[in-house]
Amino acid sequence: MSKWWVVARREWRVAFQSPLAYVLLGLWMLLAGFFFVSLILHSQSTDLGPLGQNLIILLLFIAPLLTMRLLAEERKTGSEELVLTAPLSPAQWVVGKYIGAVLVWTVFAGVSLLLPLVTSRLGTVDWGVVGASWLGLWLFGAATLAMGVFASSLTDNQVVAAMVGFALVLLFYATTWIPTSGWVSTLLAYISLPGQLNDFTLGVIGVPHLLYFLSLIGGFLFISVRSVDLRRWT
């Protein structure tokens, strides 16, 4: 069995033994339900686009909370000492932690599929669009979790990790808010998280967008590994 999977499985099990995951899942369902009532039921519309956008906003807040303890807590309690002196590389450690968080996030994202399911009872739903949008949402979550893991690798304080994580996610969310022109504008639009989602919400799964998310995840995990590694040298 791969060691990153050993770490991920532990993370998954522990997540649902602490109240945090349940509280967050409860809030997620509550607010998603609230958006659903106001945007779908109340306006008598089966357009799920606005709902997805609101879930994304919600995710900006929730993702850093899901990842804040991953590495920071281990560092604080010293429990990483036993893991990092086992035959396990920092990469296996960080990736395992990340995959564990992604599994938890997948439960969140999975629960949100109830909303289009309910909508489909009330009207017509384009499942192609829903599927692509859901994939976009999931990838968006996975990318923000990678940023959160990086934030958690920087400190032993979970609150600081959550705040840094939130700042990172928000930065990537808001790059286009600066009025610019020319190539800077193009660049900022390209690295902007919501900009990458537009095609998904139209039902298009574009390879460049997949690559964008994968490289964002890979990049943040890479610097997280470096950060864990570097800490031992100082």
Next chain:
Amino acid sequence: MDAVLEVIGVTKRYGPSRGVQDVTFSVRRGEVVGLLGPNGAGKTTTLRVITGYLPATAGRVKVEGHDLWEDPYAVRRRIGYLPDNPPLYPEMTVYEYLTFMGELHELPRARREVRIDEVAERLQLGDVLGRLIGRLSRGYRQRVGLAQAVLHEPPVLVCDEPTVGLDPRQIAEMRELIRGFGREHAVVFSSHILPEVRLLCSDVIIIHKGEVVTRGSPADLTERLRGGAAQWLVRVKGPADAASAALAAVPGVRSVHPQLAAQDEAEGVCALLVEATPGTGRKAGEALSDRLFAALAAGGWPARELRPVETSLEDVFMELTAAEKAGTPTEAAGAGGGRRGAAARLGTRTGGRGKA
């Protein structure tokens, strides 16, 4: 047999003053080596370098010939580590935790289950395997820490202050366990408790301010501190002057010092400290003590007590760690500086010993 663990010139610096400097030692299978030093001396740092948690600034660590730097995983597989106040996961059960650590140490499922049973039995954890670690008492947690350290049957076992924070019975149990593991593994453990080190270790490394001050068996170290000169405390019923003279005339005796603090002076009992000529070995020492007894008998003075004075490890430790005020620690480890201190201390302590 060859050394299982070799630590060669390990230096670890962080910041200007902290860290350890040029630490070298080796441990063979069946040996228990104690790192002894005051808090902050660099014991934990040394152990962390050995386990690969902290990279050394300079020097090498080898386990069964594998170099930590060149093949870190081969070394980590061969080391079991019990950190100070073992940081376990409170939200896992003991069984889950041991399974997790076993998986990280690449134990195949069947082997892992056998080992968990074996270790649980040996460490008496059978009753708590299903309990959450966070709910366990300190003593149990320490044993869980030890269980994960020996689970993968490493040739080297590294324990950082394994008895700190335990109650006296748990301390005794933990020591017994470490002594037991010391027969099969090469064990390094750190402590600032002297009697513990004396009890468990075949070898002591005294570390102070990040440097190895001296190394040897507990007996060696006390011997070296006395400068090799054996001493006997004699309590005898009779005139101090005549008895002293008689003992001083025994071949092999260098000097006899009357001691002040005989408890029963009123009964005409006097206490004398007899010092043998330097270089008197253990065998010659025993013969000498026979001659001392014969000399007293010949004088018609009943001996109340005749016993070799052992310099305690405390004396060595105090001497070595206090020596920096006078000179460098290594100088103090030599015969001259150490001897003076021991003799002075013996003088003040003889009374107390007579009581025992």
